[in-house]
Amino acid sequence: MEDQPSQFQKTLIKQYPARTASETAESRYWRRFRAPDTSQQVGAVTSIDFCPLYPYNYAVTSSTRVIIFDAHTRRPLTTLSRFKDKAYSGTFRSDGRLLVAGGETGFVQVFDPQKQTLLRQLKGHQRPVHTTRFAPDKMHVLSGSDDATIRYWDITAGEQLFRLDGHTDYIRSSACSPSSQDTWATGSYDHTCKIWDIRNKQCVMTMEHGGPVEATAWLPGGSLLATAGGTEIKIWNVLAGGQLLARLANHQKTVTSLCTASSAGPAATSAPRLLSGSLDGHVKVYELDEFKVTHATKYPGPVMSVGISPNAALLAVGLANGQLLVRKHSHNKGAVPGLPGAPSKQKVPYQRRLTAANYRYFTRGGNEKAAPGDVQVQLPGQKKLAAYDQMLRRFEYRAALDAALATEQVEIVANLLEELAARSGLGAALGGRDAQQLVPLLAHLQKHIVDPRHSNLFIGILNRVLDTYGPALGVSEDVDMKIRQVREQVKLEAKLQNTLLRLQGSLEPILSVALSAGGHSEE
CATH class of the missing domain: 2.130.10.10 (YVTN repeat-like/Quinoprotein amine dehydrogenase)
Known part of the structure; x- marks a missing residue:
């Protein structure tokens, strides 16, 4: 009989479009x-x-x-x-x-x-x-x-x-x-x-x-x-x-x-x-x-x-x-040759000859990247699972969420929460936390709740956290402070959205008139 744990599939991390242009030289x-x-x-x-x-x-x-x-x-x-x-x-x-x-x-x-x-x-x-x-x-x-x-x-x-x-x-x-x-x-x-x-x-x-x-x-x-x-x-x-x-x-x-x-x-x-x-x-x-x-x-x-x-x-x-x-500058160590005051002679670093007497001789080429036309042979062996995937494999949902929060990567946390929701494991992951375990979760929500890619998910998670721990507010000063910070972040984002909506409403008549004037001029 085939070993059941070996069929576990790693958490699929969604790939989002780049938010900025590619970095230039x-x-x-x-x-x-x-x-x-x-x-x-x-x-x-x-x-x-x-x-x-x-x-x-x-x-x-x-x-x-x-x-x-x-x-x-x-x-x-x-x-x-x-x-x-x-x-x-x-x-x-x-x-x-x-x-x-x-x-x-x-x-x-x-x-x-x-x-x-x-x-x-x-x-x-x-x-x-x-x-x-x-x-x-x-x-x-x-x-x-x-x-x-x-x-x-x-x-x-x-x-x-x-x-x-x-x-x-x-x-x-x-x-x-x-x-x-x-x-x-x-x-x-x-x-x-x-x-x-x-x-x-x-x-x-x-x-x-x-x-x-x-x-x-x-x-x-x-x-x-x-x-x-x-x-x-x-x-x-x-x-x-x-x-x-x-x-x-x-x-x-x-x-x-x-x-x-x-x-x-x-x-x-x-x-x-x-x-x-x-x-x-x-x-x-x-x-x-x-x-x-x-x-x-x-x-x-x-x-x-x-x-x-x-x-x-x-x-x-x-x-x-x-x-x-x-x-x-990390790559600029000294004077530029030819500039006033620059040393006239530069030391050339000694390079050791690569022969069979060196260990690197037998490992050469290991870091080379395959060309587009090369055939790649996959080596047998099991891929190493991330810490949060290992916890999911053992159905330790609370520990899996803690491991994902420790990475400080919003895509990993968001995809893990979606996976927990599909497994009906959100209650186990969010519940039963003390103040020390709750603060990192609230800190992550405060930082990313206004991210338009994940705001719907994190708002739902925040509502669930408030429903679960609402009766316990006032017990921990750290938790209360994080709740206040999340509230201020949401209020600031709501104010910004209202301002943008008013600005959009003000610009629409101007743009409409401008487009109409442009159409008449072409006629």
């Missing part, structure tokens, strides 16, 4: 940045700047200090605290030996980050200085202030060379063109971005952004300029006289930061990328051919600053609540 690249190392700063992280040279240490400006972090350990190396009030815009010189920063007092200060010494204190601005940058020649600094002036300094002599006037409101950003060390861009709260030629000491171009400009960034090559103001990013063709090429409106709140990654993206299509951070808590990545978003990451607070290392190995994000989150 670009998305996989950015998702390989590991979970962030988080550190809490004293105040909002207003600026992040990576040193252009290996090992690409980075300077973080927060409250009254500029902190320099080690790129390998992500731990503080140096703290520059020679500020009487808030510090702004701590940025490295191209050789990494000096650092310049502005501040609330209006001073522009130049530091030696290795010796932690203040080298120059440049005085001239009457109001806070929010943007400071070294010129490519390493001997000059450009600064922009809330007094609506731009000043160009000689750090060797410690004096101002000239002053540029033209903006009528706070100046919050500046950037030097990568193709010309005499061409600078500045962004202001007067809604304009101006291009300056410091040889002639005059403005050569003005672009109307349409909102207070928070950030400016030159794209690689120096012909295109990105400005961020309000919820929009605009791309300008400077060589074409400031022609607007693209308008990117992908953020819901003010865009606060822009930066470019010169060697980011999948290895096969490595190309520059533009990154933006916003008060909506998102950091978004744009490709520079059609200026489309290729990846977006949500952070737990408004984003104030974004920075990426020259080798695209570290991504740092500063939040308004003082959190600094630094993520390392």
